[in-house]
Amino acid sequence: MNRTKGSRLLQQMIFVGPSAFFFILILIVPFLLGIYYSFTNWNGVGSSHIDVVGLDNYKQIFFDDPKFKTAFWFTAKFTLLGVILTNLIGFVLGYLLTKPLKTRNVLRTIFFMPNVIGGLLLGFIWQFIFIKGFASIGEATNFKFFSLPWLGTENTAFWGIVIVFIWQTAGYLMIIYISSFNNVPKDILEAAEIDGANRWQLLMNIIIPLVMPAITVCLFLAISWSFKMFDLNLSLTKGGPFGSTESVAMNIYTEAFANNRMGLGSAKAMIFFIVVAVITSVQVKVTKSKEVEA
Numbered sequence: 001m002n003r004t005k006g007s008r009l010l011q012q013m014i015f016v017g018p019s020a021f022f023f024i025l026i027l028i029v030p031f032l033l034g035i036y037y038s039f040t041n042w043n044g045v046g047s048s049h050i051d052v053v054g055l056d057n058y059k060q061i062f063f064d065d066p067k068f069k070t071a072f073w074f075t076a077k078f079t080l081l082g083v084i085l086t087n088l089i090g091f092v093l094g095y096l097l098t099k100p101l102k103t104r105n106v107l108r109t110i111f112f113m114p115n116v117i118g119g120l121l122l123g124f125i126w127q128f129i130f131i132k133g134f135a136s137i138g139e140a141t142n143f144k145f146f147s148l149p150w151l152g153t154e155n156t157a158f159w160g161i162v163i164v165f166i167w168q169t170a171g172y173l174m175i176i177y178i179s180s181f182n183n184v185p186k187d188i189l190e191a192a193e194i195d196g197a198n199r200w201q202l203l204m205n206i207i208i209p210l211v212m213p214a215i216t217v218c219l220f221l222a223i224s225w226s227f228k229m230f231d232l233n234l235s236l237t238k239g240g241p242f243g244s245t246e247s248v249a250m251n252i253y254t255e256a257f258a259n260n261r262m263g264l265g266s267a268k269a270m271i272f273f274i275v276v277a278v279i280t281s282v283q284v285k286v287t288k289s290k291e292v293e294a
Helices: 002-015 019-035 056-063 064-094 106-115 119-141 154-182 186-194 199-210 210-225 230-236 248-258 260-291
Strands: none
Touching: 002 186, 019 260, 056 210, 056 260, 064 154, 064 210, 064 248, 106 154, 119 154, 119 230, 154 210, 154 230, 186 199, 199 210, 210 260, 248 260
């Protein structure tokens, strides 16, 4: 008996041990260090002058840091719009591309391709499109839409980031929705059609409840992506104009690595982590409660 337990323990150590070790080393240890540094005034460079300051960093964030509040408000608005629109577009594309279209495989590839491009490269490509491409089209067509200063004002820069985010992520969510749509039992749909249900009733009363697990996953992914958005923000606007489009992730990065205030940046990261964890936990709990089985 002891030999069997020892053999199982050895197997677990061989197969699970390496991944568990690197998980602890890469994720758990930095997370615990981040909690510690959030209570210090560490500058992120030297380790000889680290003083524990208690809750001073958190007090400064809540009572004397308007830039963080502005960044948080921008991130909240961006997340709300980004999550709704990217899921809506991904859902519609997934629903349409499960129909018997001759070009659906080509269209699936086209819509998914933006997700393959890295965020920084994608941001620089769209920066060129907004500044040069749209301006040229606006001069040629006199359409005011293309002549707008897309990255030059607070409102247009905000919508510019939203457009690029949706363009990049909707295709990925589309693939998840397509997989879920294909798993909806055909006999249930056929029975509902025989009973006289129209397409809208099929979608609202049968298809959406049955694909709710995919909606749970897609909402979770979209929330985490939009809250952590950094590369698009950096390459498109760098937080401008005048810090109006600075995300929380960029604010934390600037605080920790540009201003050399790692302690304050770690405190902001802890607050950010708690907010995202609470929101995603509530979202998963609510959507999981609406899932049904075929």
